[in-house]
Amino acid sequence: MSKKFFEFSHKGAKIGVYPMKSVETVMIYLQLRAGAWNEKNGFGALHLIEHLSFDGTDTLATQLEMEIFKEGHGINNGGSTSGSYVEYWASCPSPSLMPSADLLRGEAFFPQMNEKDIVKEKRVISQEYTDRWSNPHQRYWQSCVNQLFGKKHVYARNAIGEMDFVNSLTRAELVKLHKTHFVSSNCIVGIAGKITRNQAQEAVEHLFDKVPKGKKTQLKYAPIVPENRYLFHKEDENKTVVELNFITPGRDDFSQKQRIAFFLSKYILGGSMRSLLARELRVKSGLVYDCGSTVSYRPTAGVYSLDASTNLKDAKEVFSIMKKVFVNFLHDGVPDQEFQRALNYINMRTLMVYDSVSGIADNITSSLFLDNKIVSVEELNEIANSITQDYMLKLLRKYLDMKKAYISIMAREDPKLSI
Numbered sequence: 001m002s003k004k005f006f007e008f009s010h011k012g013a014k015i016g017v018y019p020m021k022s023v024e025t026v027m028i029y030l031q032l033r034a035g036a037w038n039e040k041n042g043f044g045a046l047h048l049i050e051h052l053s054f055d056g057t058d059t060l061a062t063q064l065e066m067e068i069f070k071e072g073h074g075i076n077n078g079g080s081t082s083g084s085y086v087e088y089w090a091s092c093p094s095p096s097l098m099p100s101a102d103l104l105r106g107e108a109f110f111p112q113m114n115e116k117d118i119v120k121e122k123r124v125i126s127q128e129y130t131d132r133w134s135n136p137h138q139r140y141w142q143s144c145v146n147q148l149f150g151k152k153h154v155y156a157r158n159a160i161g162e163m164d165f166v167n168s169l170t171r172a173e174l175v176k177l178h179k180t181h182f183v184s185s186n187c188i189v190g191i192a193g194k195i196t197r198n199q200a201q202e203a204v205e206h207l208f209d210k211v212p213k214g215k216k217t218q219l220k221y222a223p224i225v226p227e228n229r230y231l232f233h234k235e236d237e238n239k240t241v242v243e244l245n246f247i248t249p250g251r252d253d254f255s256q257k258q259r260i261a262f263f264l265s266k267y268i269l270g271g272s273m274r275s276l277l278a279r280e281l282r283v284k285s286g287l288v289y290d291c292g293s294t295v296s297y298r299p300t301a302g303v304y305s306l307d308a309s310t311n312l313k314d315a316k317e318v319f320s321i322m323k324k325v326f327v328n329f330l331h332d333g334v335p336d337q338e339f340q341r342a343l344n345y346i347n348m349r350t351l352m353v354y355d356s357v358s359g360i361a362d363n364i365t366s367s368l369f370l371d372n373k374i375v376s377v378e379e380l381n382e383i384a385n386s387i388t389q390d391y392m393l394k395l396l397r398k399y400l401d402m403k404k405a406y407i408s409i410m411a412r413e414d415p416k417l418s419i
Helices: 045-052 063-073 094-109 115-133 136-149 163-168 171-181 197-207 256-270 276-284 312-332 336-354 357-371 377-385 389-399
Strands: 006-010 013-019 025-032 076-081 086-093 187-193 230-234 239-248 290-297 302-311 406-411
Touching (some): 006 197, 025 094, 045 076, 045 171, 076 094, 115 171, 136 230, 136 239, 136 406, 239 312, 256 276, 256 290, 256 336, 312 389, 312 406
Antiparallel strands (some): 239 302
């Protein structure tokens, strides 16, 4: 893989390309550093701009014209907004590469943003907002991020936005925001599929034709301000969710080796039916249907979580077993043979990141966005193979202190858990 991809820059944008002769498809991802974290005095405007991108551009005046254009060229296309970016993507047969680049160019950089469409998309987003917050698990998720980062921190933002703020936005405000963030210097492009170097360069030049270079967004993050160490979120649900959470350094403060070591540990703890948590909570005791462990990162803070879904009457027992499994793992680890099996497994799964055109393009884009370079799967496996169990456990003991753990619960009644 490492010998196949290439990188280049154009008008401040970073581009990664992975040519493939064995397919007839091309996938393009375009990411802009323009998510909800970038907004001031309210958030949700960039998400509204992303919606408006699909209502008409400088060359395709209406949503219907855009759909007919995509149908005529065999293009599948969409977009999304997160805390850190706005993203557009297009997959197409290789002869439709230039039409796809033209489509993405119009959507991202030259949306019409008509007054009529602004009114309509505000209604659509209102329904999206209602759909999301009608889900008890989304409400619980929001309570958890508020607990761990502080409800006023940008990390606690949901990209859909605040409806009062979204409804107050004018076209002039949207145009001004768009001019600031939707510039080539703020862009990452990942391309994979049946494409040559010359074709990739030509497509990128077309994608950024007449697009202002602008300035790359540089964010400074306020310190997180965690709230209660114990969160009980009440929902009238039959199931109970219990979590044991730890705040860790963020992605900017953790090396690739440290992140892989954390990933390996969370796989051993809760990444499969072979995991320590699954063996005790499901296979042995039958107390849960679902349990696991996750690791997530924001730039300046991360979260290491153990979780299980059970019923209210078993919550204390489940949490007690969860704590015991975790503490024993920190103290004793696992047999060397088990550690090596886990390491071999994640290495093989890492290789499978490159099992599809879309997976490759997505991985290239994310790597450039997060690491400022493409990190090959061979490099990742080499780093992983340098990790010993002793190194992994020392890292966990340094950052995962039970005295600093956070408990998060969703249930009908507070089961009153304790560390």
